[in-house]
Amino acid sequence: QPPRPCETYRAEWEFCRSARHFLHHYYVHKRPAACEHCRDWEERRTAEAQRSLCESEQARVQAARKHTLVWALRQSPPADWHLPLPQEKDK
Amino acid sequence: MKHSGCAVNKERHFSCEDCNGNVSGGFDASSSQIVLCQNNICNQAHMNRVVTHELIHAFDHCRAHVNWFTNVRHLACSEVRAANLSGECSLVNEIFRLHFGLKRHHQTCVRDRAILSILAVRNISKEVAEKAVDEVFESCFNDHEPFGRIPHNQTYARYAHRDFQNRDRYYSNI
Numbered sequence: 001q002p003p004r005p006c007e008t009y010r011a012e013w014e015f016c017r018s019a020r021h022f023l024h025h026y027y028v029h030k031r032p033a034a035c036e037h038c039r040d041w042e043e044r045r046t047a048e049a050q051r052s053l054c055e056s057e058q059a060r061v062q063a064a065r066k067h068t069l070v071w072a073l074r075q076s077p078p079a080d081w082h083l084p085l086p087q088e089k090d091k
Numbered sequence: 092m093k094h095s096g097c098a099v100n101k102e103r104h105f106s107c108e109d110c111n112g113n114v115s116g117g118f119d120a121s122s123s124q125i126v127l128c129q130n131n132i133c134n135q136a137h138m139n140r141v142v143t144h145e146l147i148h149a150f151d152h153c154r155a156h157v158n159w160f161t162n163v164r165h166l167a168c169s170e171v172r173a174a175n176l177s178g179e180c181s182l183v184n185e186i187f188r189l190h191f192g193l194k195r196h197h198q199t200c201v202r203d204r205a206i207l208s209i210l211a212v213r214n215i216s217k218e219v220a221e222k223a224v225d226e227v228f229e230s231c232f233n234d235h236e237p238f239g240r241i242p243h244n245q246t247y248a249r250y251a252h253r254d255f256q257n258r259d260r261y262y263s264n265i
């Protein structure tokens with residue numbers, strides 16, 4: 001199945017083409033957004049369209065991960081997150 | 092937060108207090124608590140931004156080893172992300188502050204507000220704060236977790252939430 005429901009791609013594509021999104025994208029990136037990938041899957045639904053969509057999504061994930069993180073990620077949450085506040089322990 | 096193992100309990104993890112100066116809120120990593128400055132938060136929209144801002148710090152504390160007190164680059168990174176993702180640098184908010192700009196102005200705002208936030212909580216020089224922010228900016232500005240995108244308004248936030256709910260299907264089918 002596609003990575004996201006087809007209706008999601010349709011909604012994102014229409015939103016991508018909206019004036020409001022153009023303004024936000026320009027405010028951040030100084031250029032218009034690229035909206036064409038979503039449409040292929042909806043209209044053609046061929047193996048080629050699926051491959052193209054998956055490649056597009058993989059590229060999106062890779063782009064999000066390409067920057068080296070400033071910090072080390074945890075393996076588990078902080079041990080004291082759920083502990084009572086210090087003043088509550090005195091009650 | 093819950094998905095990362097840090098479910099938020101409002102009685103435990105939030106505190107409403109009177110604060111000095113014009114600080115709107117803060118995240119206290121030593122007690123895992125978000126402080127909201129009840130004397131300085133003026134309306135619901137401001138409240139929403141402050142809560143989002145501090146929850147981003149809490150999220151970073153939950154998912155990463157952030158040395159809040161000993162590594163100014165770590166602090167700078169979380170402040171860049173909080174300014175970027177909380178809505179405080181939206182076009183409308185910047186216009187209200189009389190900061191006019193369009194092309195890539197979002198980045199300018201994020202940088203400036205991150206520096207201000209650092210200076211509000213650390214006794215360091217502006218130059219040290221600027222250097223830390225500039226060193227980490229590229230990486231931290233592009234780290235949009237947990238949203239996957241910059242939530243400029245409710246529509247973006249709604250799409251981000253939908254993607255989060257759909258994440259299992261998404262990562263198993265790409």
